[in-house]
Amino acid sequence: MNRTGKTASPFVIEAIDLVGRPGSQRTVELEFPAPAGLSSDVMGLPEGENITLEVSLESVSEGIYATGHVSGTAVGECSRCLDPVSKPVRVRFDELYTYPAKKPSADEDVVLLEDDEVNLEPLVRDVVALAMPYQPLCSTDCAGLCGQCGIRMDENPGHEHEVIDDRFAALKGLFKDDQEA
Ligand SMILES: [Zn+2]
Numbered sequence: 001m002n003r004t005g006k007t008a009s010p011f012v013i014e015a016i017d018l019v020g021r022p023g024s025q026r027t028v029e030l031e032f033p034a035p036a037g038l039s040s041d042v043m044g045l046p047e048g049e050n051i052t053l054e055v056s057l058e059s060v061s062e063g064i065y066a067t068g069h070v071s072g073t074a075v076g077e078c079s080r081c082l083d084p085v086s087k088p089v090r091v092r093f094d095e096l097y098t099y100p101a102k103k104p105s106a107d108e109d110v111v112l113l114e115d116d117e118v119n120l121e122p123l124v125r126d127v128v129a130l131a132m133p134y135q136p137l138c139s140t141d142c143a144g145l146c147g148q149c150g151i152r153m154d155e156n157p158g159h160e161h162e163v164i165d166d167r168f169a170a171l172k173g174l175f176k177d178d179q180e181a
């Protein structure tokens, strides 16, 4: 629990020392286990594995401007061969946390600085999900799986099947008969 009585989140950074002091700045570097759901549908930072948050907080007249990077090892599955894929990621983020008193108008879409704290969690969730590859690949030229037996083609280059399917074989026979007729 912090001073406001909420459960402390590692993504919430106290900024009271910067509030109302334009030009002042502070950097923070944190490492902590990733919460659940820091991912897109296909790839993400696994829950419980450490991630690093590097943040620079700068006091500006409208609020606190936060920029930084979140990094960790993203894991997923190759979209072609289903092998595990893991790759280091370092994703940039930036957001202005506006003082509630400086909020331009009711319908303007701004993120507010609440309780003099910068809550990076929604921002980090968004940028991580967007940064994940749409179709992860174990390698850019992954040949995928054999459509007939499902083995990885990269492990068996030139691999073929003589007879694919009884019905197809029967069709082949039909065509042959036609041609011969
Ligand atoms: Zn693959």
Ligand SMILES: [Zn+2]
Pocket: 146, 147, 148, 149, 150, 151, 159, 160, 161
């Ligand atoms: Zn095969």
